[in-house]
Amino acid sequence: MAGRQQAGGRREPALLGPKPKLQRIIFRPIADNAARLQALQSGEIQGYDLVDPQDIGTVQSNSNLKILNRPAFNVGYVGINQSIPPMNNLKVRQAIAYGLDRATVVAKFYAGRGQVATEFLPPSLNGYAGKGVPLYPFSPSKAKALLQQAGQTLPVPIDLWYPTSISRPYMPDPQRNAEAFAASLEQSGFKVTFHSAPWRPDYLAQVQSGKAQVFLLGWTGDFGDPADFDNVHFGAFNPMFGFHNARLFTMLSNADQETNLAKRNKDYQQAEIYIMKFLPMVPYVHSKPALAFQKNVNGYIPSPVSLESFATVFYGK
Amino acid sequence: MTVAQIDVADVLPASSGGLWHDAWSRLRRNPGAIVGCFIVLSFVVIAVFAPLIAPYPPEQVNLNALGTSCCPGPSAQHWLGVDQVGRDELSRILYGARFSLVIGVVAVSAGLTLGLILGATAGYLGGFTDSVIMRSMDVMLAIPGLLLAIGIVAALGPGLWQIMIAVGITNVPVFARLLRGSVLSQREQDFVLAARSVGIRKRSILFSHILPNSMSPLIVGATLAMATAIIDVAGLGFLGLGPQDPGTPEWGTMLTQVDLYLQSAPFLAIAPGVAIVLLVLGFNLIGDGLREALDPKLRGRTGRFKASKSAEESLDETRAAAFNQESGEFG
Amino acid sequence: MLRFIVRRLLLLLPILFGVSLLVFIWIRLLPGGPAQGLLGERATPQSIAQINRQFGLNRPIYVQYWRYLDETVIHLNLGTSISSFRPVTDEIRIRFPATVELALGAMIFAVSFGIPLGILAAKKYGSAFDHGSLLASLIGISIPIFFLGLILKYIFSVRLGWLPSIGREDVLANYSHPTNFYILDAIIERNPAQLWDAIRHLILPAIALGSIPLAIIARITRASVLDVQNEDYVRTARAKGLPPRQVDSRHVLRNAMLPISTIIGLQTGLLLSGAVLTETVFAWPGIGSWLKDAIFSRDYPVLQGGILFLAVVFVVVNLLVDISYAILNPRIRLS
Numbered sequence: 001m002a003g004r005q006q007a008g009g010r011r012e013p014a015l016l017g018p019k020p021k022l023q024r025i026i027f028r029p030i031a032d033n034a035a036r037l038q039a040l041q042s043g044e045i046q047g048y049d050l051v052d053p054q055d056i057g058t059v060q061s062n063s064n065l066k067i068l069n070r071p072a073f074n075v076g077y078v079g080i081n082q083s084i085p086p087m088n089n090l091k092v093r094q095a096i097a098y099g100l101d102r103a104t105v106v107a108k109f110y111a112g113r114g115q116v117a118t119e120f121l122p123p124s125l126n127g128y129a130g131k132g133v134p135l136y137p138f139s140p141s142k143a144k145a146l147l148q149q150a151g152q153t154l155p156v157p158i159d160l161w162y163p164t165s166i167s168r169p170y171m172p173d174p175q176r177n178a179e180a181f182a183a184s185l186e187q188s189g190f191k192v193t194f195h196s197a198p199w200r201p202d203y204l205a206q207v208q209s210g211k212a213q214v215f216l217l218g219w220t221g222d223f224g225d226p227a228d229f230d231n232v233h234f235g236a237f238n239p240m241f242g243f244h245n246a247r248l249f250t251m252l253s254n255a256d257q258e259t260n261l262a263k264r265n266k267d268y269q270q271a272e273i274y275i276m277k278f279l280p281m282v283p284y285v286h287s288k289p290a291l292a293f294q295k296n297v298n299g300y301i302p303s304p305v306s307l308e309s310f311a312t313v314f315y316g317k
Numbered sequence: 318m319t320v321a322q323i324d325v326a327d328v329l330p331a332s333s334g335g336l337w338h339d340a341w342s343r344l345r346r347n348p349g350a351i352v353g354c355f356i357v358l359s360f361v362v363i364a365v366f367a368p369l370i371a372p373y374p375p376e377q378v379n380l381n382a383l384g385t386s387c388c389p390g391p392s393a394q395h396w397l398g399v400d401q402v403g404r405d406e407l408s409r410i411l412y413g414a415r416f417s418l419v420i421g422v423v424a425v426s427a428g429l430t431l432g433l434i435l436g437a438t439a440g441y442l443g444g445f446t447d448s449v450i451m452r453s454m455d456v457m458l459a460i461p462g463l464l465l466a467i468g469i470v471a472a473l474g475p476g477l478w479q480i481m482i483a484v485g486i487t488n489v490p491v492f493a494r495l496l497r498g499s500v501l502s503q504r505e506q507d508f509v510l511a512a513r514s515v516g517i518r519k520r521s522i523l524f525s526h527i528l529p530n531s532m533s534p535l536i537v538g539a540t541l542a543m544a545t546a547i548i549d550v551a552g553l554g555f556l557g558l559g560p561q562d563p564g565t566p567e568w569g570t571m572l573t574q575v576d577l578y579l580q581s582a583p584f585l586a587i588a589p590g591v592a593i594v595l596l597v598l599g600f601n602l603i604g605d606g607l608r609e610a611l612d613p614k615l616r617g618r619t620g621r622f623k624a625s626k627s628a629e630e631s632l633d634e635t636r637a638a639a640f641n642q643e644s645g646e647f648g
Numbered sequence: 649m650l651r652f653i654v655r656r657l658l659l660l661l662p663i664l665f666g667v668s669l670l671v672f673i674w675i676r677l678l679p680g681g682p683a684q685g686l687l688g689e690r691a692t693p694q695s696i697a698q699i700n701r702q703f704g705l706n707r708p709i710y711v712q713y714w715r716y717l718d719e720t721v722i723h724l725n726l727g728t729s730i731s732s733f734r735p736v737t738d739e740i741r742i743r744f745p746a747t748v749e750l751a752l753g754a755m756i757f758a759v760s761f762g763i764p765l766g767i768l769a770a771k772k773y774g775s776a777f778d779h780g781s782l783l784a785s786l787i788g789i790s791i792p793i794f795f796l797g798l799i800l801k802y803i804f805s806v807r808l809g810w811l812p813s814i815g816r817e818d819v820l821a822n823y824s825h826p827t828n829f830y831i832l833d834a835i836i837e838r839n840p841a842q843l844w845d846a847i848r849h850l851i852l853p854a855i856a857l858g859s860i861p862l863a864i865i866a867r868i869t870r871a872s873v874l875d876v877q878n879e880d881y882v883r884t885a886r887a888k889g890l891p892p893r894q895v896d897s898r899h900v901l902r903n904a905m906l907p908i909s910t911i912i913g914l915q916t917g918l919l920l921s922g923a924v925l926t927e928t929v930f931a932w933p934g935i936g937s938w939l940k941d942a943i944f945s946r947d948y949p950v951l952q953g954g955i956l957f958l959a960v961v962f963v964v965v966n967l968l969v970d971i972s973y974a975i976l977n978p979r980i981r982l983s
Binding site for chain 3: 042165202
């Protein structure tokens with residue numbers, strides 16, 4: 001999106017709320033990760049969003065710049081499309097879960113800012129189950145055993161999709177994740193064939209229309225309720241995941257309609273546990289996105305849902 | 318010497334034995350060509366013996382070799398460091414020689430063979446056949462090299478053998494022109510006329526007389542075409558049109574994802590690029606040396622613009638100079 | 649000379665026809681058939697039928713070709729981009745100046761450094777400088793453009809921070825661009841800051857793209873000067889006692905320039921090919937990066953229109969080179 005569009009905001013005296021201190025704000029999309037960093041280093045811009053993990057060290061060691069953290073409110077996952085066999089077989093999906101070395105990927109690729117996702121919801125959200133969720137520690141032998149139990153001949157061919165020309169907060173370098181996961185899957189009795197496409201329009205179109213068997217994707221929450229995560233993805237038939245599971249649909253639908261907060265949380269916790277047993281996807285990371293600013297930019301308050309007001313921002317010393 | 322003797326000596330081309338022997342001694346004295354041979358031979362050895370030389374398998378992902386960010390640099394265990402998923406960079410560079418050399422050889426051979434057939438046919442048969450073939454070659458040359466390759470890959474889809482075909486096809490018009498020129502310049506020479514007057518068929522003349530004499534520009538052309546092919550293959554790989562498996566240790570493909578890591582791991586960009594430069598330089602040095610060794614004998618003593626040439630001939634000669642980047646050294 | 653030019657012009661037409669035929673065939677080879685290819689993922693049965701009617705895909709092949717020529721040449725309708733939904737001709741109008749500016753920058757760089765280097769090497773024939781320059785030019789044509797671009801980016805942008813790494817102008821800039829040639833625009837707008845900004849962004853890509861032409865021009869200059877220097881008329885001029893400077897400028901250089909200027913024109917092909925790579929490395933919004941994106945998004949109208957357009961440009965430039973050759977070469981001019 002290296003377009004020439006520019007959005008701007010001017011201080012409006014008539015609006016409610018704290019009086020903005022800045023006169024003008026200009027938003028600019030810069031497609032290139034490296035260019036964003038350089039523009040900040042050279043002073044062309046005062047701040048930018050979505051710092052790549054490998055650049056965080058560079059920013060922190062620069063005395064003129066600083067890093068602000070957005071609380072983790074996303075999930076990166078390996079999606080599974082059950083309309084394409086043998087993904088409809090639960091044991092095969094479990095084998096995938098055991099065959100992904102999630103711990104190492106999260107430890108190495110996220111500059112220490114990611115945590116391994118044991119379920120779909122991020123820990124800060126209501127409805128996060130925590131205990132009771134089935135865990136799938138990396139175990140190639142278990143994966144192979146499951147595949148054999150499922151009656152599959154090893155190695156099981158698998159089509160792994162990943163997007164190009166994009167960087168998401170939960171997936172800063174999709175190809176890197178794909179290659180790392182493929183390596184662990186190949187140890188676990190699978191044979192991986194890569195498919196890639198540019199994020200927009202092709203990748204999303206392919207994945208969302210259900211043409212991708214196994215794919216890398218994620219989600220950043222829009223608002224602080226589990227329905228935004230669970231119901232959006234698993235509340236009804238979704239061609240991306242290709243399954244009909246009346247029990248899950250009902251579970252989520254009831255949970256969403258529950259108005260009592262305590263009961264709602266419990267319902268979602270139950271749903272989370274069930275989702276991790278059913279495995280429509282294998283979540284692997286919740287990451288803390290980073291913003292980088294010039295040292296003298298103060299008052300920016302990062303929000304998990306990226307609803308951030310510039311009204312409080314001012315230049316300090 | 319009488320006038321008659323001078324004429325004969327000028328008309329008859331030097332015998333093959335003398336030409337090659339002379340060229341070889343000239344080549345041997347050329348330091349650039351020697352260095353070039355050394356470089357290319359080293360890469361060939363590396364490519365052939367890669368499984369024995371490389372310390373690690375090139376596609377072996379090893380996340381434990383990484384820190385928490387990207388990529389530790391050169392170390393004792395990994396002489397050129399590791400890439401972003403922990404594969405040994407040195408091994409990938411070594412295996413990459415296979416891709417570049419094999420793709421280059423296949424593409425150039427295919428282009429040369431097809432171009433040879435077309436060019437020789439056009440040159441020898443002349444007339445309508447010549448026009449048709451040469452116009453088609455002009456049309457292919459009307460689309461700049463890499464763009465033609467890109468267009469072919471766009472139709473065939475990205476992949477290893479697709480870029481081989483694409484680069485091969487872009488070589489066809491170059492060799493066709495070369496052969497045609499060589500055939501044309503020899504067709505009217507006395508030895509050919511003599512052979513025909515004796516009754517030898519066109520095809521035998523072509524194969525046993527004309528083609529052997531076309532060998533030298535062909536060899537020079539093929540060597541330089543290898544250099545261009547390797548660069549073009551790397552370029553297509555860099556654009557992401559090469560082997561689609563991201564783990565493939567092809568030098569151009571290895572440079573694609575490097576942009577993200579330019580600040581944190583610059584050596585990942587440097588290593589494959591230097592490899593490409595060295596190998597291509599090797600071929601260019603050899604090609605240059607060969608041209609010097611072989612050309613002056615063929616061209617005559619100096620490269621004058623003869624007054625009797627037509628405008629087109631002068632222009633074509635200049636174009637040929639552009640293609641061959643003549644050095645203009647004197648014998 | 650007129651005959652020469654007319655002959656060249658006549659040669660132009662069959663080549664252009666040939667190129668259009670090539671592209672026409674190419675579209676029909678696309679996976680999924682031409683209608684699918686031109687519409688991409690958004691193909692519905694109705695739109696496919698419409699394309700079929702529009703291009704007459706159900707009619708015999710020569711009718712199709714005629715229709716195709718009609719559309720592209722007479723109506724100048726190159727289709728609509730699948731990704732941006734804008735007419736291909738509009739996109740070309742915006743992006744082509746960017747590539748031209750880059751190519752001109754590269755050529756200026758190559759000529760300004762190449763010709764003096766070549767002359768110097770010829771003057772010092774056989775010296776260490778001469779051998780060094782030969783080696784340097786060989787290395788120059790051995791460096792892939794994208795690698796040189798990455799290295800330049802790394803040294804001058806990332807490490808030293810002297811020059812910007814991508815784009816044509818500053819991120820926050822809000823300059824007006826009447827012609828879309830950024831340097832020209834800056835001059836029109838009489839804005840020195842804008843001019844400096846445009847130049848700053850042009851430097852690294854121009855150097856990367858111009859490196860190979862520079863090596864070639866240096867070499868040809870050297871060869872040409874050497875060739876001419878040993879011609880009889882130069883030796884005569886020297887023997888006559890003319891001062892060396894006059895010999896150089898009136899005899900050597902003027903005659904040496906002929907093949908050099910032809911070579912310069914012939915670099916266009918290299919520049920157009922190299923532009924794809926350079927524009928990718930520096931995110932330069934020209935035709936090259938546009939075509940590359942089009943391949944991955946399978947935007948076949950863009951590919952077809954773009955390649956056709958570039959081929960026409962290339963052929964026309966070659967024609968201009970031929971004509972200028974005719975003008976410059978007195979043997980032809982006066983014939």
